[in-house]
Amino acid sequence: MEFQRYWLTLKRNWLTAATVLGSVSLLTTLSLKAQEPIYESQGKIRFKRDDTTSSLTGLAGGELGRFDPIAAENNPLNTEMNVIRSVPIIQDTVERLDLRDEDGSLLEYSDFLRRFRLGSERGTDIVEIFYQDPDPDQAKAVVDTLMAVYLENHLLENRAEAVAARQFIEEQLPDAEASVHEAEIDLRQFKEANQVGDLEEEATAAVSALEDLRRRVAESEAELANANAESYAFYSQLGMSPPEAIAVASLSQSPGVQEVLAQLQEVESQLAVERVRFEDEHPMIVALEERKTNLELVFDQRVNQALDGQTIQPEQSLQIGELKADLIGDFVRSEVRRAGLTNQVSTLSHAQEAYRQRIASLPRLEQEQRELERQLEAAQSTYSLLLEKYHEIRVAENQNVGNARIMQQAYVSDEPVSPSIRSYLATGGIAGIVLTLATVLALDAKDRFIRTIKEARDMFGMTLLAVIPFHKNAGKLSFLPGDQAASEVIVRDLPTSAISETYRMLQANLKFLSSDHPLKTIVITSSVPQEGKSLVAANLAMAMAQSGHKVLLVDADMRIPRQHKIWDVLNERGLSNVIVEQLDLATVAKEVATNLDVLTAGIIPPNPTALLDSHRMETLIEQYSTNYRFVIIDTPALNVAADAPILGKMSDGVLLVTRPGVVDLASAGLAKERLEQSGQTVLGQVINAVIPEHEPYSHYYYTREYRADDHSTSRSLEPERSTRP
Secondary structure, three states, X not given: OHHHHHXXXXXXXXXXXXXXXXXXXXXXXHHHHHOOOEEEEEEEEEEOOOOHHHHHHOOHHHHHHOOOOOOOOOOHHHHHHHHHOOHHHHHHHHHHHOOEOOOXXXXXXXXXXXXXXXXXXXXXXXXXXXXXXXXXXXXHHHHHHHHHHHHHHHHHHHHHHHHHHHHHHHHHHXXXXXXXXXXXXXXXXXXXXXXXXXXXXXXXXXXXXXXXHHXXXXXXXXXXXXXXXXXXXXXXXHOOOHHHHXXXXXXXXXXXXXXXXXXXXXXXXXXXXXXXXOOOOOHHHHHHHHHHHHHHHHHHHHHHHHHOOOOOOOOOOOOOOHHHHHHHHHHHHHHHHHHHHHHHHHXXXXXXXXXXXXXXXXXXXXXXXXXXXXXXXXXXXXXXXXXXXXXXXXXXXXXXXXXEEEEEEXXXXXXXXXXXXXXXXXXXXXXXXXXXXXXXXXXXHHOOEOOOHHHHHHHHOOOEEEEEEOOOOXXXXXXXXXXXXXXXXXXXXXXXXXXXXXXXXXXXXXXXXXXXXOOOEEEEEEOOOOOOHHHHHHHHHHHHHHOOOOEEEEXXXXXXXXXXXXXXXXXXXXXXXXXXXXXXXXXXXXXXXXXXEEEOOOOOOOXXXXXXXXXXXXXXXXXXXXXXXXXXXXXXXXXXXXXHHHHHHHOOEEEEEEOOOOOEHHHHHHHHHHHHHOOOOEEEEEEEEEOHHHOOOOEOOOOEEEOOOOOOXXXXXXXXXXXXX
């Protein structure tokens, strides 16, 4: 529906549209001829992810110029394209070629970019460089120079990265070497302080030694228990402790002690014999006592010498037999073995405890050793890696040639790229069409006229009684004396036409408006002149007359009367004469057809409104409505005079004629307001001179005229049925 409306707008303004389109086409042609040919050069640079030379050598330094995007969605080619169009690259190219503008100054960066563009075919690693210039040689030189400048910058940038990396590694190498030396010293000091060799082997050996010690301690303790039992048995039999037994054995085997002991025993025996014989005071007894005392002193001295400070019980016998001597010997040997076993058990227990403590400290020592070894390994790894990278980057610094190559030197086509006749004309055509449509739409937006039936109905909101199609003779009435007017009474001249049928439908609709009180006097008016109200009045009157009703058509438009021209009759006397001179209607009215009389306007008075707004006029209307079945009154437009509202109050109702394309919205609104303010009885609305092709909505019209003789049909002058949505 909107497209149809725009199409109709374009048809209404076809002359303006054609003018705009023609003007744009002419300007496009002239501009095309005035254009200077522009040539475009094209060069191509291919990019690789890695530097080929570095990749072939297998050195890690080749990653310095590697194309890896920072963000996953970024394309490295876009970054390089921005580098190519950067200010330093462009300015260097301009200075090398000494590119200057029309004023003789070096070409500005913005001016260069207007001639320059970059492109990249999707799915490739190739950047295309384009430059346009009227001089093809200059265009080629610019592209070649620009690619050379970019490659130089690209190579310097990659090598600068290698130099920066080398300098950084050179600064780090002394610290890395010092870290290795410090880690080695810490590990050595740890091993020396904790007497650490191979902790894993030491732990294995310590566990094995601890198990052996445990076994040996158990065996020694068992032997010690046996030795203790044996010593206790000897002690029980001998009744002396081991030191005493040793002392007794020593004294029994000492010749000096035994000799003195034997003499002492002999003196004691003599003393016992002599006591029997003599008294204690006897010299013999005294001499023996004195000898005994001396021997005892000698005995004690010799015992002390033999015992070397040891003491024995006094009751111990110093003269033992061979058996007791053997027992004492076995006792002493058992005691010696027991002491040795005790010492052995103690020594083994101390060794066992030392091994236990060592084994308990091994996890801590292993942890500390592993930590120190890891520090040493990390320092050595860092140092080795830095040293390796240092040598690789030294080589990469000298071999790096970048990962960008010129794939195609600048190429200039023989044909200029601008102006392109086809694209230029296409652009001009599109611009012309757009400008034409914009102009037409602008005119339509500023159009304040009613253009369609829907707009007319929406504006007035009245009952639509008839839609009268446009006729080719509409608007051809003559206003000059002597001119021959074309007949426009379609109902009379073309009774079987679609327009005639429309007037008959209008007559029928008027009849149906008030079945209880039939209409007799109808005032026909319009909002503005030229809407065809006089033609509608004439044809409606003719349709009523053809239906057998006696009809009087009154031309009450005393400003620009037209009915006498429509019916081709004289206007020497008419309505003004009847009112002023009080003439009889029969002497003034003219019979133009069967049952149809026409009362022309007559002599134009100086004040038509005063004549119409008179009691005489009201009396005449009542008289005419009595003598005629219908009285049709043609009045001036509502915005011209107040005649129509005055006569409307004297009649049965007002019929408003609207012609799309003639009446504007302001006039239509004013006419509607006047009808409402004057309290008119508005019968309805007749939309006149409608062009079906200009209507975007569905309206049906009679498209054939019927003949009474053979009921055959033939094409009428009106267009066929319009069924546009």
